[in-house]
Amino acid sequence: MEIRIRDLDKYYFSEGKKIPALSNVQLTIPANRIFTLLGPSGCGKTTLLRCIVGLETPDSGEITIGDTIVWSKEKNTFVPPEKRGLSMVFQTYAIWPHMTVFDNVAYPLQVRKEPKEEIKRKVEKTLRFVQLEGFENRPATKLSGGQQQRVALARALAPEPKVILFDEPLSNLDAKLREETRKELRGFLTKLKITAVYVTHDRIEALSLSDDIAVMRAGQIVEIGTPKSIYFDSEQQFVADFIGRANLIPGKVASAKSGSAVIDTPMGPMACHKRIESSPGKEVTVCVRPEFIQVVRGQGEKGPNHFTGKVESLVFVGDAYEGEIRVGETRLITRIEPTANIREGDDVLLRIDPSQCSVLLR
Amino acid sequence: MARLTPILIALVGFLTVCPVIMLLFGSFSQGLGAFGTFTLAKYIQAYTDPALVDILLNTVVFTVGSALVATALALFMAYLNTRTNIPFKTLFQIISIVPMMIPHILFAVSWAILLNPSNGLINLFLKQLLGLQQSPFNIYSLWGMILVEGLLDLPVAYLIIAPAMSSFDVSLEESSKVCGSSQFRTLTRITLPVLRPAILASMTLVAIRSIESFAVPSTLGMPGRIYLLSTHIYRVIATGFAADYGMAAAVGMSALSASITLIILYRYLTRESEKYVTISSRGYRPALIDLRRAKVPLFLSVALLSFVLIVVPVLVLLYSSLVPYTMVPSLKAFTMMSWKHWVAIAKDPISLLALKNSLFLGIAGAGLGVVLTLFIAYTIVKVRTAASGILESLSFLSFSFPGIVIGVGFMWFFVRTPLYSTIWALLIGYLATYLPYGIRPLTSAFVQIHRDLEESSRVFGAGTLYTLRRIIIPLLVPGIVAAWILMATMFIRELSVSVVLSRPGTEVMAVQILRFAEDGLWGKLSALGIVMILISTTLTALATAAGAKWTKVQKVQAG
Numbered sequence: 037m038e039i040r041i042r043d044l045d046k047y048y049f050s051e052g053k054k055i056p057a058l059s060n061v062q063l064t065i066p067a068n069r070i071f072t073l074l075g076p077s078g079c080g081k082t083t084l085l086r087c088i089v090g091l092e093t094p095d096s097g098e099i100t101i102g103d104t105i106v107w108s109k110e111k112n113t114f115v116p117p118e119k120r121g122l123s124m125v126f127q128t129y130a131i132w133p134h135m136t137v138f139d140n141v142a143y144p145l146q147v148r149k150e151p152k153e154e155i156k157r158k159v160e161k162t163l164r165f166v167q168l169e170g171f172e173n174r175p176a177t178k179l180s181g182g183q184q185q186r187v188a189l190a191r192a193l194a195p196e197p198k199v200i201l202f203d204e205p206l207s208n209l210d211a212k213l214r215e216e217t218r219k220e221l222r223g224f225l226t227k228l229k230i231t232a233v234y235v236t237h238d239r240i241e242a243l244s245l246s247d248d249i250a251v252m253r254a255g256q257i258v259e260i261g262t263p264k265s266i267y268f269d270s271e272q273q274f275v276a277d278f279i280g281r282a283n284l285i286p287g288k289v290a291s292a293k294s295g296s297a298v299i300d301t302p303m304g305p306m307a308c309h310k311r312i313e314s315s316p317g318k319e320v321t322v323c324v325r326p327e328f329i330q331v332v333r334g335q336g337e338k339g340p341n342h343f344t345g346k347v348e349s350l351v352f353v354g355d356a357y358e359g360e361i362r363v364g365e366t367r368l369i370t371r372i373e374p375t376a377n378i379r380e381g382d383d384v385l386l387r388i389d390p391s392q393c394s395v396l397l398r
Numbered sequence: 399m400a401r402l403t404p405i406l407i408a409l410v411g412f413l414t415v416c417p418v419i420m421l422l423f424g425s426f427s428q429g430l431g432a433f434g435t436f437t438l439a440k441y442i443q444a445y446t447d448p449a450l451v452d453i454l455l456n457t458v459v460f461t462v463g464s465a466l467v468a469t470a471l472a473l474f475m476a477y478l479n480t481r482t483n484i485p486f487k488t489l490f491q492i493i494s495i496v497p498m499m500i501p502h503i504l505f506a507v508s509w510a511i512l513l514n515p516s517n518g519l520i521n522l523f524l525k526q527l528l529g530l531q532q533s534p535f536n537i538y539s540l541w542g543m544i545l546v547e548g549l550l551d552l553p554v555a556y557l558i559i560a561p562a563m564s565s566f567d568v569s570l571e572e573s574s575k576v577c578g579s580s581q582f583r584t585l586t587r588i589t590l591p592v593l594r595p596a597i598l599a600s601m602t603l604v605a606i607r608s609i610e611s612f613a614v615p616s617t618l619g620m621p622g623r624i625y626l627l628s629t630h631i632y633r634v635i636a637t638g639f640a641a642d643y644g645m646a647a648a649v650g651m652s653a654l655s656a657s658i659t660l661i662i663l664y665r666y667l668t669r670e671s672e673k674y675v676t677i678s679s680r681g682y683r684p685a686l687i688d689l690r691r692a693k694v695p696l697f698l699s700v701a702l703l704s705f706v707l708i709v710v711p712v713l714v715l716l717y718s719s720l721v722p723y724t725m726v727p728s729l730k731a732f733t734m735m736s737w738k739h740w741v742a743i744a745k746d747p748i749s750l751l752a753l754k755n756s757l758f759l760g761i762a763g764a765g766l767g768v769v770l771t772l773f774i775a776y777t778i779v780k781v782r783t784a785a786s787g788i789l790e791s792l793s794f795l796s797f798s799f800p801g802i803v804i805g806v807g808f809m810w811f812f813v814r815t816p817l818y819s820t821i822w823a824l825l826i827g828y829l830a831t832y833l834p835y836g837i838r839p840l841t842s843a844f845v846q847i848h849r850d851l852e853e854s855s856r857v858f859g860a861g862t863l864y865t866l867r868r869i870i871i872p873l874l875v876p877g878i879v880a881a882w883i884l885m886a887t888m889f890i891r892e893l894s895v896s897v898v899l900s901r902p903g904t905e906v907m908a909v910q911i912l913r914f915a916e917d918g919l920w921g922k923l924s925a926l927g928i929v930m931i932l933i934s935t936t937l938t939a940l941a942t943a944a945g946a947k948w949t950k951v952q953k954v955q956a957g
Contacts, residue, residue, distance in 0.1 A: 091853050117856045124857045130850035134872045143868070144858035195858070 037102035037198040037231055039065040039088060044097035046083055046255075057083045058094065059255045065233055066248070070225050072234045074242040075252035076278065081235045082203055084252070088233065089124055089201055090117035101199065118147075123192035124201040127208065129184050131176045137163070137187055138172040144195040162194045165224070182213050189224070200225075202234040206241060218245055239279050243267060251275045271311065273396045276323045283329070283368045285322040289395070292316060297395055303363045307340050308393035321396045328392035329370040331359065332385045333378055341388045350380050361386065403777050403785045410774060410789055413830035414796040417807030421654065424810035425647035440644035449625070454652075457626045460543055460615070461608040465601040467548025472555035472600060473593075475700065476563040483686045484697055489704055494556045497707045499934060501891035502550055502613035503908050503915075504927040508711035509546050510617055511920050513537035517724040519714070526726065538622030547614045549707060551607050555600040562596030581687070595667055602664040609657050610800040612894035613908075617915050627653045628802050632897060635806065643809055650803040661798035712931065719924035739921035749926055752905040755821055756890050756930075759906065760937065763825050764886035767836050768878055770829065775840035775877075797834040804831050805898030812899070819901035827895040832888050836881040843877025872948075879945035886941070887934045 044061040047054050058080045065071045073081040086092040088099060090106065093114060099107040101122070106115040123144070132140055138159055145155045163169050166186040171179070176187055185205060192200050206214045206221075222245050225232050236242055242249050243263040250260045251274075259266060259275045270276040273284060287301035292315065299306050299322050306322055335344060345363035350372070357372040361384060368386070372378055428437050444450070479490040497505075512520045513535045521533035536542065574584045590597070615629040625633065631649050635641040689696060717727065720735040743749050774793060777786045808827050812818040817826070847870060855865040893908035900909045907930050914923035 089857055091857070116861075117853075118859045118861050120857075121859070122857060124854065126850045126854055128848060128850045130848070130854035132851060132855075132869060132873075143855070143860075147859040147864060191858070 038067045039063075039199065039231065039233070040098075040100040041065075041084075041088070042098045042100075044084070044087065044094050044099065046080075046087060046092065046094045056255050058087070061097070061255075061257055063250060063257055063260075065231065067231050068229050069247040070222070070232045070234060070245060072236060072242045072246035072249045073252055074236060074239065074249050074278075077237055079252040080255040081237075081252050083255075085201055085203055085233060085235045089122055090115065090120050121195075121197060122199050122201060123195060123197040124203065125185075125188045125192050125205040127204045129188040129205075129208075131184050131187055131191075133175075133177045135176055136172065137168065137174050137176050137179070140176050140187055141190045141194050144191065148195070158194055158196075159190075162190045165193065166190045181209055182217060185209065185217060189221070193224075193228070197230070199231045199233070202232065202236075204236055206236075207238070214241075221245065243279070251278065269311065269394070270323075271396065273321050273323070273398060276394070276396060281326050281369060283324045283326065284396075285324070285366060285368075286398075287320060287322055289316050289318045289320055296390070299395060301366070303343050303366050306388070306393060307390040308395050309391045310394040311396065319398055321398055323394045323396050324368075324388055324392060326358070326369045326371045328389055329368060330387040330389075331361070331370050331372050331376065331378060332387065333376075333382060335383065335385060339387075341390055341393070343386045343388070345384055345386055347378060347380050347382045347384055350378070402773060403781055403783065403789070406773055406777055407785060407789055407792075409770070410792050410833070413826070413833060414792045414799075416811055417799070417804045417827075417830060418654065419807075420810040421647050421650055421803065421807035424643060424807070425651055427644055427647075427810075430643050430810065430813050437644075440642075440648040444645045444648040450630075453625050453627060453630050456540060456619075456624055457609070459540060460547065460626055461605045463540075463544035464547035464551060464608045464611075465604040467544060468551040468555040468604045469559070469597060469600045471548065471552050471703070472559040473563075473590075473597065475552075475556060475703075476560040477589075478696060478700065479560065480564045481687055482689050482696075484689060484693065484700070486697070486701075489700060490556075490560075493700075493704045493707060494553050494560065497550070497553050499887065499931075499938070500708070500711055501908065501927075501930055501934070502611070503617060503891065503893050503911055504715060504930065505550055505711045506546055506614045506617040507911070507915055507920075507923060507927065508714040509537050509542070510621075510915070511714050511718050511724070511924070512710075513542065514621070519718075519724065519726055522724070523726045536622070537618055538624070540619075540624055543614050543618045543624070546618060547608055547611055548604075550611075550614065551604040552707070554607060555604055558600040558603065559593070559596055562593055599664060599667045602660050602667060606657055606660045606664065606798050609653060609660070610798075610894065612800075612802050612897065616893075616897075616912060620916075628800060628894070631802050631806060635809075635898065643806060646806045647810065650800075650806050653800050654803050657798040657800055658795065661795065665794070712928075715924040715927045715931075717924075718920045719928055722921070724920060739925040742922055743925045743929070746922070748905055749910055749922075751903070752907045752910040752926075753929065755824075755904060756892075756907040757933065758821065759825060759828060759892070760886045760890040760933070763828055763889045764836075764882050766825070767829055767833065767885045767889075768840075768882045771833060771836035771840050771881055772874075772878065774833075775837055775844050778837070779841050779844035793834050793837050796830060799831060801827075801831050801892075801894030802898060805895040808895075809898055819904060821904050823899050824892075824896060824904060824906065827899050828889050828892055831895050832885055832892075835884045835888060839877045839880035839884065840874070843874050847873050875945050875948050879941050883938050883941050886937050890930060890934050890937070 041061055041063040044058055045056070046058040048057050049055070061084060073084060075081045083092060087094050087107070094107060094109070096109040098105060098109070101120065104115065105111060105113050106120055107113060132143070141159045141162060142155050145158060159172070160169070163172065166189055168183065168186055168190060171183070176184065179187065188205065206217055209217060218241055234245060246263055248260065249263055249266050250257050251266065252258065253274055258272060259270060266275060267279050270279065276282050277284060285301045285303065285306070287299040287306065290298045290300045290305060295309060297308050299308055299320060301322060308322060343363045345361040345368070348360045348362050348367065351358045356374060359370045359372045359378065361368050361370055363386065370386070378384060425440055426436050426438070428435055428439065475490060475493065478484045479487055510518070512518050515521060515533040515536040515538065518533065518535065518537065521535055524530060524534050537546070571584050571588055574588045579587065609627070612628045612632070615626045616632065619626060620629055627649060631646045631653070634646045634649065635643060718724065719739050721731050722734055722736065722738060725731045774789060778790045805827055808823065808830070812823045817823045851869055851873070852865060855869045860868065891908055892906065893912065896906045896909045897912065900906055907926060911923055911926055911930070914926065
C-alpha cells in the first residue's frame with residue numbers, strides 16, 4: 037500500500053518554547069518497497085514514523101495509507117493506531133515479558149478473534165519463516181537479543197499486514213549480529229509483497245537494506261533517491277557528507293560547458309563532470325569520495341586533476357589504510373590499498389577522476 | 399488519567415494533611431467539645447509536667463538504643479552473608495523477610511511471657527534451678543524494650559545494609575590490604591566508613607520506627623512504669639478519669655515533628671549515599687573470607703538469632719495458650735494442657751467481634767488500599783507532572799507519621815462527623831498511616847512497564863481496554879499481590895491507630911490482645927495471638943496463590 041504524506045507539521049513545547057519536530061513534510065512512500073528514513077538523531081525521523089502509525093498526532097497536514105485518510109487536520113480525521121492495520125517493530129522490541137513466544141506472535145491475531153486453529157497455523161508458519169521453530173513455549177524474555185528481535189519481526193509479520201514499520205530495530209544488536217540480521221531482513225522483506233518503512237541513523241544499514249532512502253534533517257526531508265543515487269549523485273553537501281566519507285573542497289566556478297565544469301579550489305583548478313549546472317563565479321563545494329582518489333608514490337607527470345601532496349597520517353582500518361594527505365592547505369581523506377607501499381611523510385601524486393567529482397550547492 | 403490527578407491529590411492530601419491540621423488545631427483547643435476556641439492551656443499543661451523530662455529522656459534512649467542494636471546486628475549479618483563463606487546462606491533471606499510476618503505486639507508479648515519478673519517462664523525456671531529469691535531478669539525495663547525493639551527492626555536495617563554491602567566495591571578493601579593493613583584494620587578504617595551513609599540511613603529509619611512504636615512500649619514499658627512519648631499519649635487519652643485529647647495533641651506535636659525531621663534526614667542521607675557507595679559493574683565477585691575455626695560458632699550465633707526471631711515467639715504463644723496458668727515446661731505441664739483458653743476465646747463475644755472487624759479491615763481495607771495506591775502509583779510513575787511530584791512527597795511524608803498521633807489527629811476530625819466510633823473511621827486511619835507501604839511495590843511495578851509495551855499492543859490492533867486486560871494488569875499482578883499482602887497483614891495486626899480510634903463495637907484483634915496483656919491473661923492472649931498469625935499467613939498464602947493463578951490463567955487462555 038502506498039503512503040502519502042502532505043503538508044505535515046508537528047511541534048513540541050519545551051519550557052514554553054515551540055520547537056518544530058516536523059515542518060512541511062511532503063512524502064510519498066511507494067507500495068511494496070523498502071523505504072528508509074535516514075538522518076542524524078533528533079531529525080524527526082522517528083516522530084514521522086510515529087505519526088504514520090498513529091502514536092503521535094501531527095499539528096497539521098494529512099496522512100493517507102492506501103485509500104484511507106488516517107489523519108487530516110482539515111477533515112478532522114484521526115484513525116487510532118489499533119484501527120490502522122499496520123505492524124511495527126520497536127527499537128526496544130517491546131516483547132511482552134509475561135507471555136511465551138507463541139503468545140507474543142499470536143497476539144495480533146487473537147485481537148482480531150481469528151479461529152484458534154487458524155492462529156496456530158499462522159504463528160507456526162511465521163516462526164518457521166523467521167527460523168524460530170520449536171521456540172513456541174519459551175518465555176519470551178529467556179531469548180537472546182537476536183532471537184528477541186526475530187520474535188518482534190514474527191509478531192509484526194503474523195497478521196500479514198500491507199505495511200510494516202521499523203524503528204531502528206537493529207540498534208540494540210552487536211556489530212556482527214547486526215550485519216547478519218540486516219541481510220536476513222532484506223531477504224525476508226523482498227520475499228514478501230510488503231511496504232516497509234524503516235527508520236535508522238546508520239548509513240550502511242540504509243544503503244544496504246533500502247530500495248529508496250529519504251534523508252531527513254531538522255524536521256524536513258532534504259533528498260529522496262535510491263541508495264546509489266543518494267551516495268553518488270547527491271545534490272546537497274549535507275547529504276553527501278552524511279551518507280558516506282567525503283572530501284568537501286570549497287571553490288568557485290571558473291568555467292562551465294555542457295558536461296564539464298572547472299572549479300577554482302585552494303588546491304588548484306579541478307575538472308568536474310558531475311552535477312554541473314552552475315554559473316561561473318558561483319561559490320560551490322566539490323565532493324570527492326575517498327575511494328575515488330588514486331594515490332601514487334612519487335611526483336609523477338602533471339595533468340588535469342593531478343595534485344601533489346604529502347602523507348600526513350596513515351591509519352590501518354582493517355581492509356585498507358585511511359590516509360590523510362595534505363595538498364597545500366587542504367587535507368584529503370583517501371583510501372590506500374595495503375599493497376600500495378606508502379608510508380607517512382611520503383610525497384605522493386593524487387589522481388582524481390573528473391567523472392567522480394560532484395559540484396554541490398552550498 | 400491526567401484529570402484524575404487533582405482528585406488523587408485531594409484524597410491523599412486529605413489522608414495525610416487532615417490529621418496533622420486537626421492535631422494542630424486540637425492542641426490549641428480546650429477539648430473535643432470546644433474545638434476552635436484558642437487556648438495555650440494544653441501546651442502549658444503538657445510541657446510543664448515534671449514527668450515529661452523522664453519521658454523525653456526515655457524516648458531518646460529507647461530510640462537511639464534500638465537504632466544501634468538493629469543496625470549493629472544488621473551489619474554483622476550482612477557482612478557474614480555477603481563477604482564470608484558462612485554456610486546456609488538462605489537463612490539470611492529468611493531472617494530478612496519472615497520476622498515481618500510476626501505481629502510486633504505478639505513478639506513483644508512473647509518476651510513478656512518469658513522474662514517478666516513475676517512469672518516469666520525463664521525467670522521461674524532459673525529461680526527453681528538456682529534457688530533464687532528474686533527474678534534474675536526483668537523485661538519490663540528500658541534495656542528489655544531496646545533489645546526487643548532492636549530485634550523487631552532488624553529486618554528493616556538488614557534490607558538497607560545488605561544491598562549496600564553487596565554493591566560495595568571490593569577493590570577499595572583490596573587496595574588497603576595491598577598496603578599492608580590487617581583484616582580488622584581494613585574493616586574499621588575502610589569498610590565501615592565507606593558504608594557510613596547506609597549505616598546512617600538504617601539508623602534513621604529504625605529511629606523513625608522506634609518513635610512510631612507502640613507495641614513494645616505498651617506491653618513492656620507500661621507494666622514497669624516506663625513511659626515514652628507514644629505511651630504517654632496513650633495514658634492521657636485512655637486511662638484516668640477523663641480523656642484529654644487536647645493535651646494528647648500537644649504532646650503528639652513533639653513526636654510528629656521528631657518523625658518528620660528524621661524522615662527528611664533519611665531522604666537526604668539516601669540521596670547522598672549514591673555518591674559514596676560505589677557500585678561496581680565489572681561483575682567481580684569479592685573473594686570470600688574464609689572463617690576457618692570461627693565458622694561454626696558464627697553460624698550457630700546466626701542460627702540462634704533466627705531461632706529467637708522466628709521460632710521462639712510462636713512456640714511460646716502456642717505453649718502458653720495450652721497450659722492453664724504460667725508454669726515452666728515439665729511433664730506436669732504437659733499433662734495439664736487443654737483447649738481451655740481457646741474455648742474461652744471462642745465464647746468471648748468481644749474477641750469474636752474483634753476477629754470479625756480485623757478480618758473485614760484486613761481483606762476489604764487492603765483491597766480498597768490497593769485500588770487507591772494503584773492510581774497513585776500510576777500518577778507518580780506515568781503522569782509525571784509537578785502535581786504528581788506533590789503526590790509522591792505527600793505519601794512519602796506520611797510514612798513517618800506515628801500511628802497513635804495520626805489516631806489522635808483523626809479523633810479530632812471524626813467526633814465532628816457521623817464516622818465517629820464506626821469501623822470506617824478505623825479504615826480511614828489505617829489507609830492514611832499505611833498508604834506508603836502499598837505505593838512502593840506498585841510504583842516499582844509500574845516502572846517496569848515500558849511505554850513501548852503498551853504502544854505495541856495498540857499498534858497490533860488492541861484497544862485501550864484489551865491492552866489493559868492482556869498487557870498492563872498481568873504485568874502489574876505481582877506488584878498488586880505484594881501491595882495487598884503488605885497492607886492486609888499490617889491491617890490485621892494494626893495496634894497504634896486502633897488504640898485511639900477503636901471504640902466499643904469496633905474492637906480489633908491487636909487492641910483486644912493489648913487488653914489481655916494489661917490484665918495478664920497470657921493464655922487467652924496467646925490463643926488469640928496464634929489466630930492472628932494464622933490469619934496473616936493464610937491471607938498471604940491465598941494472595942500469592944491467587945496471583946500465580948491469575949498470571950497462569952492469562953497464559954493458558956492466550957495459548
